[in-house]
Amino acid sequence: MRKKLIGQSCRLFFSEDPVKIVRARGQYLYDENGTRYLDCISNVQHVGHCHPAVTKAAAAQMELLNTNSRFLHDNIVHYADRLSASLPDKLCVFYFVNSGSEANDLALRLARQYSQHEDVIVLEHAYHGHLTSLIDISPYKFRKLGGQKEWVHVAPLPDTYRGRYQEDHVDPAQGYADTVKDLIEEVHKKGRKISAFFAESLPSVGGQIILPSGYCQKVAECCQSLTPAKLYVHAAGGVFVADEVQTGFGRVGSHFWGFQLQGEDFCPDIVTMGKPMGNGHPLACVATTQEIAGAFTANGVEYFNTFGGNPVSCAIGLAVLDVLEEENLQGNAYKVGGYLKDLLRGLKAKHAIIGDVRGAGLFVGMELVTDRKERTPATEAAAELVRRLKNEQICISTDGPGENVVKFKPPMCFSAADAELVAEKIDHILTETSCPRQLNGMQTPGLGDNCCS
Template sequence: MKRMVNSFDPSKGSTDLTPDEAALLARRQRVLGSLAPVFYEHPVHIVRGEGAHLFAADGTDYLDCYNNVAVVGHANPHVREAVADQLTRQDTHTRYLQDEVIDYAERLLATFPDRLDHVAFTNSGSESNDLALRMARTFTGHRGVVVTGNAYHGITSLVSSISPSFGTGLPLAPFLVAVPIDDVLKKPDGTFDDPAAASAARAELVVRFEAAFAKLHDAGYGVSAVLLDQIFSSDGVLPGATGWVADVADAVHKAGGLLIADEVQSGFARTGERFWGFRRHMADADIVTMGKPMGNGIPTGAVVYKHDIGDTFAACTRYFNTFGGNPVSMRAAGAVLDEIEARELQRNALETGDYIAVEITRLLADAPRFGGIRHAGLFIGIDILDGDDSRTPDPDAAARIIAALRDRHVLISGSAADGSSLKLRPPLVFSRADADRLLTELAAITPLFE
């Protein structure tokens, strides 16, 4: 079985737990079982949050450098007030005429190019990707799907079958081809500033995807869609060679398929440069999916699409989602847009992310285990290498660094198929003071990078 990166291993236990933590963990395991992993060798008992901070039962303030769902901060007052107000009014399904879902749909679509002109609402990113794949099948008449090598796109039966990051315990769909990209894109920031290097990377990736299309055609599946997380989080955080997704979009269109941009990770201003990750890549996306960050954790998701795709789907089957687009979720989502706009969080993501990347590079430049940093806005990946062999990733060293930061009250996690990359993606309200605290704690554990 493939374990989640940075997860607690019940078979090993933990000698650091307090009696209360041990009792709570035992209760959790008794009722939630092995299907509910928990982070860290010494799990953290969280009771409240505020902004980019989570507070433990003993009052310890943990700096949250990991939770992208609380995009405008934990317990955001504006979101809380919008939800509370709507709960005093009504919260039912969208098969009545309601202002909330229409108001939000209009605001959301205004952030997209004109050709992406319709939206369907769901309760999660998993539901969104499931619906997007069904729409692509119907529109193209094909079943084949292409994803990246260690992609994760959700937990429904269909979507988990095209998510290689779950490992090999259950077979992946026969109509799936997974394309490795990390060996091309897993390079430090600045590598692809050289036009020749970026062009070579883009060309190599297109060749790989075209080979995947040919394989699916030969197998009789055809190509329905390429489904891409636009920051490639599970592959190791790979924002480089900007624009290659546009080349893949052109290639999949020629192959008869669609480009589905999974924006659960990269959307809502996360990358700083653009509001949506696919626009950062200048790609002609046909369908765009999103999930819980749009509601700051209130269950909600959406599928934005070109209207002819939806019309074709609707002519074949009906789609409804009892609570997708419900008024409470729509009010939460509208409050998130309010906060991003009013607090200029896209600019903050760009500037704070750049600051962190520059300072981490300065701090660790000569450390043997530092394999370089990649980032786009407030999404950051750091490669950890074997100190004796600069070519070999070291997931054990990465795990030690994650644990050491947890002990210093900073929460991050890992990425890549082997867990050898550190992953940081804090709430967009992450401040310069928060960044300085992160850098101070990293400086305190620099011997682990030696």
């Protein structure tokens, strides 16, 4: 029935042998036979699948009222007030929408109205959503479709593992920031102007990338001490948009927002948020400054969103914030995420196919390579690992330009015992497949393993 009725581009997880999930709770999924799977994929179900406090809040508000946000209601302003407390003071105006794609599309409109410019700078392999406007600024998509708009400019992904400036570079943050400066100068030579620099605070589709510290601040600001001053985003008249659709709401552990990893002196001009906000309910938001919001209002065109910010959505959003605080899930992300990275780094010392382990909180990537020196993506081996883990009742997936980064973005209630189970199963699978003939082109057996034994 699915093949007949649903568009075939809407792909399933584990498409060769898909799983039919009929219920879920916490970090666990259950199929129609009652088999339990550990969910390492669903960062949308942020505080855990079907959290009782969230479902209770949703049902209670739905029984009472759900209507257009153009009527006065307490929930929308209470929720905006709670969100504002987690953000820098200047990010104090909120627009509620229904998805991360809607949020990023609105951020693009805000940036263009405020700057009165059109062009956008994005990072290589970025993904910002499925609307036409966002496909246009998502190299991950438009590279496959064979077209880059003249107003879109692509900067190198600040990947210190396999990018232009790697971990041994004296200042990778400055190096990558200067690639943006150079790009802006090229744009100006063409007689064009920048409206925005768009970046995920931690690029996910790009391969679970942790941006070098200080990169965002350097990209945003003009170095006035230099003569002549170098043009970065603000000096070029543009705004900095931080896409937090994947990484916000405490996932990075040490901070509530991913952009805060860049330091206290960095604040984006616009922040977009989505997936985790509603714990699976469609809820998203754009936060920005009074100045940018004022320019958007001044265009004379009313903005409204029929469902964005409705009483039920905001009741759910408030419940998610309550659960995050009451169950200290940000603290759990910091503790368990750190433990998971330690376990995976232990596996790296044992298995040569693991080239890098990186992450923050419960946003973790394990990159598989066929050769550590060349850092050649072990794409097939990564796909095989995902397939084998699924057979062990662990749901996980891959990302990155080479589809060789095994990514971990589980619900925030993920436990230390869950981390141990995942590491144990990965170790077992990599040990079993440590022979080069079994690892789809792997050149070196796992360190400490007996090849072909």
